[in-house]
Amino acid sequence: QAADSQYFPLLTYRTGPYAPNGIPFANGTIDYFNYVNLKHGGVNGVKLVWEECETAYNTKKGVECFERLKGKGATVVYPNSTGITYKLIPNAPKDKVVILSSGYGRTDASDGRVFPWVFTAPTTYWSQASAFIKYIGAQEGGMDKLKGKKIALIYHNSAYGKEPIRTLNLLARKLGYKLTTLAVNHPGQEQKATWLQIRRDRPDWILLWGWGVMNQVAIKEAINTGFNLERMIGVWWSGAETDVVPSGAAAKGYKAGTFHAAGGDFPLFHDIKKVVYGAGKGFKDGEKYIGQVLWNRGILTGVITTEAMRNAQKKFGVKRVNGDQMRWGFENLNLTESRLAELGLKGFTKGIKITCADHEGNGPVLIQQWDGKKWNIISDFISPMQEVVRPLIEKSAAAYAKANKITPRKC
Amino acid sequence: MSEAPVTNGANGAAQALLSVNNIEVIYDHVILVLKGVSLEVPKGGIVALLGANGAGKTTTLKSISNLLGAERGDVTKGSILYEGTPVQSLDPNDLVRRGVIQVMEGRHCFPHLTVDENLLTGAYTRRDGGAAIRDSVDKVYEYFPRLKDRRSALAGYISGGEQQMCAIGRALMSNPSTMLLDEPSMGLAPQLVEEIFEIVKQLNQQEGVSILLAEQNTNMALRYADYGYILESGRVVMDGVAKDLAENEDVREFYLGVSGENRKSFRDVKHYKRRKRWLA
Amino acid sequence: MKHSERKFGDTLLKVDNITLRFGGVKAITDVSFEIREKQIFAIIGPNGAGKTSMLNVINGFYHPQEGTITYKGNPRHQMKPHEAAETGIARTFQNVALFRGMSTLDNVMTGRLLKMSGPSMRYYHNKLANMPVINYLTYPAMWFGDFLLDSLYWGPYQKEEVAHRKAAEEVIDFLEIQSIRRTPVGRLPYGLQKRVELGRALAMEPDLLLLDEPMAGMNLEEKEDMCRFVIDVNDEFGTTIALIEHDMGVVMDISDHVVVLNYGRKISEGTPAVVQADQDVIDAYLGVAHEEDLNEN
Amino acid sequence: MGEFWEFVLAPVLIFESWQFGMEVVISGLLAGVMYSLVALGFVLIYKASGMFNFAQGVLVLFAALNLAGFIGLGIPIPLAILLTIGVMILFAIVVEYLILRHLVNQEQIILFMATIGLAFFLSAFGETIWGSDVKKLDVGIPQGRFEPFGIQIQYLELTAGAVAAALVTVLAIFFNKTKIGRALRAVADDHQAALSVGINLRTIWIIVWAVSGIVALVAGTMWGAKSGVQFSLSEIALKALPVLILGGFESIPGAIIGGLIIGLGEKLAEVGWGPYVGGAIEDWFAYILAMVFLVFRPQGLFGEKIIERV
Amino acid sequence: MFYREAGQFYTSYAKDQGIFQLRQDKYGLWGILFIAFIVIPVGLYLLVQGGLMAASTKDYLYNSIFLLLLVNSMAALGLNILTGYCGQISLGTAGFMGVGAFAAYKFSTGMNYRNQHEDDAGELVSQLVPMLPPIDNPLILMILAGAVTSVVGVIFGLPSLRIKGFYLAVATLAAQFFLVWCFSRVEWLYDYVSSSTIQVPPMKLFGLVVTGSETVMRDGQQVTIYPAAETKYLICLATVVFFAFVAKNMVRGRIGRAWMAIRDMDIAAQLIGIRPLATKLLAFAVSSFFCGVAGAMLFIFYLGALEGAEAFNINESFAVLFMVIIGGLGSITGAFLGAAFITLIPIFLVIFFPWLGGQFGIPVSTALVEHIQFMIFGALIIIFLIMEPLGLARLWQIGKERLRQWPFPY
């Protein structure tokens, strides 16, 4: 392995039931890496090299991929699936590979004292859940108006889908709204029963915590049963272009969370179009994804990684960074808004500051809305209710530490 | 393949309708069963294929009707000609269309079809209209009144002998010109055995159906057949005009039993194994 | 030995007024007979007369609507087939019913199953018959112990297996099927399959052996062999045999008593000679031609 | 009424509001018919060859992918449908030529396994050609709903019901009143015997696979209209299986009746009992329901009798 | 020529009843075991020491290939008992494996239940109370997991008395779906964590770290010890070999004969005195035991952390069934061959195509590789079935029969 290159294993999924989401997501990161190489000759002259491995969103396959690729000099891995994240976490300290799971994976891993190698920046499910409640409160005209309101959570019946329940329940006790949870089994092709229950309960708001075809069907059912889409908010994995394709214009009004801007109108993106696709170095048919929600998310992953790497290079005065150095780079990342602007991403997301104890950063959440043709951001950054979420995280992490005989670091 | 030696035909006079030339059959890629079998069926003849258990009678018949493939068997050598053309590359159903039909050993009826439906299925290849087919069904029922009683029963539930009748009846339904019969008399009551052979003879004489008959009931078979082949462990060990065979001493001893006053009771059969002279 | 001289024991099986219907079809109507110990008992009749059904009734596969069956002096009701086997009834089938995936040896060995520890709780019952109180706890415990030994193929279990192998080999020797011991039975020609089937039944050391057309599809020589086996079994082990056969020569020669069924009804019964002369039987079954045939012989 | 009884009777208690109750019933029945559409394809192939076609779900996906793909290329809808039918027929021919004819007279489980291989192949093949993104499939099936007496009914499902009824009628007539129908059953019973009476297995198989492909196309169109065309479409096969065993593997009307029972049963259970136990019970409930029926009728409601005779 | 029984006679039935008919087979097996237990660990160790192989490659071989292979073989053995020997097709295998995994988890954490109450401030407090002492011996855990799974298997096996063939296959999906539903719904099973994910606690065997990690003071320094891949491998290997031996013994003895009798012709089996229900349930019990052990093994050694609904989804059930059929129904060797086929071929293809593309300078996209892999895999299944419907084991056997006759063709 050449000293002037940095290797990244990419566990992506371009086939299987979740492929429509996996493709733009994977393309985003790779397009960015490509761009950095083409435009700047890498990060401080260190070329980025990467290798994709197809997981089909399947844990076993993902694990096999990681084991196969980690020896090639991996320092960061994006598991791209909650199941794989869970599996990789215990071994991360041994493998010396940073796990970056932006907006998915194990929320309590945000506690850097117990999980030094895991980073959930910029935000987590629990933050998102609390931000949603904040948003709903604001829409209703104040948090006190939430009392007695009915909120239904339609969720993918999996670890992923269940993540917010605890937070939402806690908030329900605090704020007095009534939460009904409706599980939908994978794949979620058939949701009649769920929507019948929605018809019966007539909730004021619906939170959709779906994945894959479940999103498309849920949105379609909402339209067909006549639910007001303005009052239905999807999680950030339920708010991409693919999710509204079958409904198209009829899905107008549907909202979803996100942690970065939508759309392609950033200088960086124009530059990527020019530098990567203009030079014919992009993916075949890949240009159409530029500016799509999940592609943008892939960019963010790339940006966080390269910035952390830059950080480490500066600190340790090396070109290629090793696992420990990379970890330091992540842990001390301060991606300011001005730096984002430098990168051509002004306003793309809020600044991210990671600390030793807090691997989440500040967890900003945005709300976006589908206007029938594209997604538009309709809210300011909503800060999660840290006072509620953080103790939950710490408690949960402490339990993990106890079960696994880990002594938390001092920060 | 075509160079296979011409065998001693039935009798040079009648033209061979079906001729099997020196075929070799292997099951499952490893089990060699037929080791060069040749035989001929003249047009309008009744030929009997005799032999002990496992001699390869069924295998011979199946290789003629091309049903071996379904059992993972293969004809690896030799050729089979029907009306002078090789038939090995044909589908079984092509053969049926050409008038060759086989009654399989072991009562292969369609268990979930009624007797009636089984018979109608037998007429699958016929194109001469419903009325003609109905007539044939009636004819079969005439042959086998017992079947008529059970016509609406599922074939899977009828008795063994009834299934045998059903299988034979089904074959008759196709108006064949050549029949390959594999132990048609098995499991039938004595009276019926007689009848079956009468039917065979009648078909042969009135409709000119040629018949190749594998039988254990040597007595009967030789009485009705014109010509016979005796198969032992995959080889033809003896063949000849039926009458001659019936007179042959070995055949009498091993296949026919000594009749007349000397007929031994099954109770008094000796407790030693005799050896067939030709296997020495 | 002429059969007129043969001596039979007590009644082993008594069939009383059995009627069996399938929907509207009457397979057996009001049939009664008795099978005595050590007898070779033949059931004959035209196709579809109900012979096989009768055997099925005897070993519990069919449950007659009317009538009773008394076996070894005990009347039975709604007996399950495996229970019949446990009381010593074995049989062979008209359409060979071997375990096609297994070798000849294994097929014969399955016949020994009931004699082995393990599969049958009855085995423990017999073994522990005089400790009635603790039985219900000890059966399962002993069974489980045996099961564990089994899975290790160790100690007592191995001994037992070998002992039964010996018994199975005796049957194999007796039937002269040594050379096909290891052949999967699916590959055997029909006649040998029938013989293996007989072997499986014999391995059960039955008291009553039911044979359904054991000689169908065999040539003379093989029939002779088969007859010899049947007679030997009867002579040497004293097994009672009930058989169905369409070959009149065989039936007349080896059986002691014959029952003739027609359309589910018993039309005649008696020694072979009596039955053979019965005009009803000739009309319904033997046919005129056959009569001549027999006379001619 | 005690809590216990409230729980036990939950599926009945939803009728407290009769409109809602009716809505559950109607939705359930219509959802069931959607399953039937998929189950029908299974039935056809099983009926004709005793083959449990694991690839049926993928076939649904494949058909829908082709249709959506052709429409995506700008081909007018009627032509696209014709083209897809053509593809399905071609597919049947290829399957027969490459697979089925080599597996005559094999055990059912072997045939089953072969269809699994086919499923692997086909799903990847379809996606390689048409890509993995979600495709909209709109062939003009009416969307939206109407609400007689305050009971909500969706047009899509109503259409599916009508189509299924039509399909079943046509297929039932085709297979019961023609010579081919009898031949099919013969083939399923015993390949070798069928060959020996001169039934051309190859033609039969091509016909049946083609028809089953067309049925898959119908199912794919209906389901695709609901969720878009994507990989997950193949997984609805799992929803069709309880329908299949409940109705019986060989029965075309059974597929419909089974669908109705399963659809109704699972929706009542989910809406009634679901909230008490955490929801998402309908998947296993459908199977348990089917299993309960099987315990009483091991061949399903309309399947062919399992013959046990020695 | 050399592969013959010539000159090998057995003078007692005990010998003739041995596992192998041929001495060569016996030596072959010992050879394979020798390779698996000694040559592989030592060889890989030496390769790494000698710098001929990267340590991570060694770990990859153990963690991703050998372990998975062993787990799959174990599951395939289990299913083969039920489907291959007793003829009951089951699609609930993954569900049963899941039972094993969760049983292992519950026993390893002491069967916690939750004690929940509101404190004075109205806050909900909950705490986990163990019911049993936690067990940290993986071997005991696997046995317990198997036992629990047996019980569950027997319950779901009950309908098999009435339901047969594919109807049973589909009906066993009821078990699959129900169990998986439990894994995500019965909070007790996963100690009430919000994500329903279970994680294996640290375990040791014979003083060696097996799972998790251990921090010790060594030379005044804190050192964290992680489990060695070899340890996991050898434990799993020994387990699988032992159970394969048990399975072989069962199927060649009376129990196996009863199962096969039921499989081949259940009516005839009844008529010779085999009790159908008891025999089938025994098969369900034993098979589930094996699957339970496989599940525990998957959980403890291979995945370490898993989400029941995902790790044991229906596709895993199918995968195990494929292994059994491809390998050869009713063959112990077949279970291993099938597991190897289904596990290794996809990995091989995934590595092979990019390599091949690299040779010609054509970059192959991962999606395309995956698709090609599926197509080839599907095609291979079909080709194998057409060549030999009875599976790889039969192919192997034919090969041996040929060898026996060699150099004579028949």
Ligand SMILES: Nc1ncnc2c1ncn2[C@@H]1O[C@H](COP(=O)(O)OP(=O)(O)OP(=O)(O)O)[C@@H](O)[C@H]1O
């Ligand atoms: N499917 C098969 N696989 C392997 N061997 C077979 C197969 N079918 C038959 N054989 C073998 O081929 C030989 C000839 O069998 P075949 O059935 O042709 O004999 P047969 O003369 O018809 O005997 P029978 O009078 O008993 O019907 C036998 O030794 C048998 O073991």
Ligand SMILES: Nc1ncnc2c1ncn2[C@@H]1O[C@H](COP(=O)(O)OP(=O)(O)OP(=O)(O)O)[C@@H](O)[C@H]1O
């Ligand atoms: N399970 C069943 N269901 C319906 N009908 C049956 C069943 N078993 C037997 N039968 C009918 O009962 C009658 C008697 O059958 P059985 O098999 O006893 O005859 P058989 O005397 O053995 O005749 P064969 O000599 O032909 O074997 C037959 O007509 C058959 O169709």
Ligand SMILES: [Mg+2]
């Ligand atoms: Mg034969």
Ligand SMILES: [Mg+2]
């Ligand atoms: Mg009979």
